[in-house]
Amino acid sequence: MQEIVDKILVYLLENAKGTRIDGYESPSYLTVNGIAKKIGEPTSNVSILLRNLEEKRFVRSKENYVVGYSTKKDIFFLTPIGIARAATLTKNKSVKGFL
Numbered sequence: 001m002q003e004i005v006d007k008i009l010v011y012l013l014e015n016a017k018g019t020r021i022d023g024y025e026s027p028s029y030l031t032v033n034g035i036a037k038k039i040g041e042p043t044s045n046v047s048i049l050l051r052n053l054e055e056k057r058f059v060r061s062k063e064n065y066v067v068g069y070s071t072k073k074d075i076f077f078l079t080p081i082g083i084a085r086a087a088t089l090t091k092n093k094s095v096k097g098f099l
Contacts, residue, residue, distance in 0.1 A: 005049055006089050007039045009058065012078050013086035026064045030075040050076055058082035 015029055015038075028034045036046040053059045059082050061074040078086060 001045075001049065004039070004041050004045060005053065007041070008035060008046065008049060008053065009078070009082055009086035010089050011035060011039050012059065012076060013083060013090065016077050024065060025067050026062075026075045028066050028068050030077065031066055031073045032076075035076065053082070058085060 012030075012035070029038060032047045032050060033043055035050070036043040039046070050059060050061070054061060054076075057079055059076050060079055061076050063072045064075055065071075066073045066075065
């Protein structure tokens with residue numbers, strides 16, 4: 001499971017840069033479904049792991065309208081602690097280039 005956690009952190013680091021989370025609509029690639037699809041893992045696993053990462057304060061979620069959906073969904077983004085961890089993983093190349 002740690003490998004999937006690392007994939008999630010690096011994915012969010014690489015894909016959430018410069019993405020506004022306070023706008024009216026957020027991109028679908030920051031939802032559980034979008035993250036799971038991009039990293040090639042089951043949505044159920046990603047959902048549980050994101051909640052664990054949120055408890056550990058590596059990520060935060062925000063309910064917002066998402067492009068392509070008519071209802072609000074949770075979008076996920078890294079906290080400063082999560083950014084530091086993901087940057088370390090990328091620097092050490094332990095999961096770099098999997099996407």
